[in-house]
Amino acid sequence: MMILKTLSIIKPDAVKKGVSGNIISMFESNGFNIVAMKKIHLSKKQAEEFYKEHSARPFYGDLCDFMCSGPVIVQVLERENSIKANRDLMGATNPSESDNGTIRKMYGDSIDNNAVHGSDSEESANREISFFFSDLEIC
Ligand code: ADP
Numbered sequence: 582m583m584i585l586k587t588l589s590i591i592k593p594d595a596v597k598k599g600v601s602g603n604i605i606s607m608f609e610s611n612g613f614n615i616v617a618m619k620k621i622h623l624s625k626k627q628a629e630e631f632y633k634e635h636s637a638r639p640f641y642g643d644l645c646d647f648m649c650s651g652p653v654i655v656q657v658l659e660r661e662n663s664i665k666a667n668r669d670l671m672g673a674t675n676p677s678e679s680d681n682g683t684i685r686k687m688y689g690d691s692i693d694n695n696a697v698h699g700s701d702s703e704e705s706a707n708r709e710i711s712f713f714f715s716d717l718e719i720c
């Protein structure tokens with residue numbers, strides 16, 4: 582199994598609720614090495630660009646408004662099989678369908694306010710990491 586990087590975002594709902602520390606702790610206790618991290622407030626344009634693969638979906642406008650409604654914490658996580666491991670730790674997109682013990686079950690309120698984002702493939706991880714971080718910012 583290869584050591585891979587994945588991009589994680591702690592979304593505005595979880596930052597506002599004050600549970601970002603708990604979520605970061607879950608990454609660390611599940612074997613992820615945090616190799617880059619910053620708190621930023623996305624502009625609407627940046628949110629639209631980040632989620633452009635969803636631009637034709639009916640929820641796209643609300644999703645972009647939500648993602649720029651407050652600061653987010655973005656991280657690059659490294660671990661063996663990190664992309665799938667992070668998706669498993671996050672849980673299903675809709676918190677009501679997430680397994681117990683997952684981040685979305687513990688901290689998500691609804692499908693729109695679901696606490697975290699995680700890359701879904703190596704290709705999207707590479708795009709998403711370089712969207713937020715330069716090589717110099719990754720330890
Ligand atoms: P994931 O974040 O699990 O990878 P998607 O990439 O399919 O899920 O969708 C991106 C985000 O858009 C989701 O995290 C969620 O916040 C939102 N979203 C997805 N599907 C819906 C939906 N049917 N209604 C409202 N929001 C949605």
Ligand code: MG
Nearest residue numbers: 698699700701
């Ligand atoms: Mg996705």
